[in-house]
C-alpha cells in the first residue's frame with residue numbers, strides 16, 4: 199500500500215491506516231495538511247515527542263520514563279483532585295501530581311468512566327537529559343520543506359480521489 203506523507207513533519211502513513219484506523223475526527227485534519235499523530239498535529243518535534251530532550255535507551259535512560267522523556271498520563275474527567283494524574287499500566291500504575299503537560303489528547307471512555315489523556319514531561323530526567331538535536335531543546339516541530347507539496351503528490355499516487363480536489367484541498371491558493 200502506498201504511503202501518504204504528513205504535510206508538516208513528513209511522517210509516512212499507510213493509506214489503509216488513514217482510511218480505516220485514523221480517528222474520524224483526525225482524518226480530515228490530516229488530509230488538509232494540519233499534521234498527524236507523530237507531530238501531535240503540528241505541536242511537537244517527532245524525534246523527541248515534543249519533550250525537547252534526546253531520548254535515552256531503556257537500560258541507562260531513566261527508570262521513570264525508560265528513556266522516552268515523557269509519560270502518557272490520565273485522569274478521570276470527574277476527578278475531585280485536579281492536580282492528581284496517573285501513569286503506567288496495571289499493576290504498575292503510579293500517581294503523578296501537577297505534571298508538566300506537553301499536549302492533551304481526546305478523552306476516552308473506559309468501562310466505567312470518562313478519562314482525560316495527555317502527554318507530560320518526565321519529571322525525573324527533564325532537567326538532566328541532553329537537549330534534542332533536531333529542535334535544539336524547544337520541543338517544537340521543525341516543518342519539513344515543501345511538506346504540503348510532497349504530501350499532495352503522495353496522496354495523488356495513493357488515492358483514487360479526484361486529483362484537482364486533492365490539490366485544491368491541500369494547496370489552496372498555491373494550487374496550479
Ligand SMILES: [Zn+2]
Pocket residue numbers: 204205206207208209233234235236237238239240
Ligand atoms: Zn506529522
Ligand SMILES: [Zn+2]
Pocket residue numbers: 259260261262263264265266267268320321322323324
Ligand atoms: Zn525520565
Ligand SMILES: [Zn+2]
Pocket residue numbers: 243244245246247248249250251330331332333334335336337338
Ligand atoms: Zn526535538
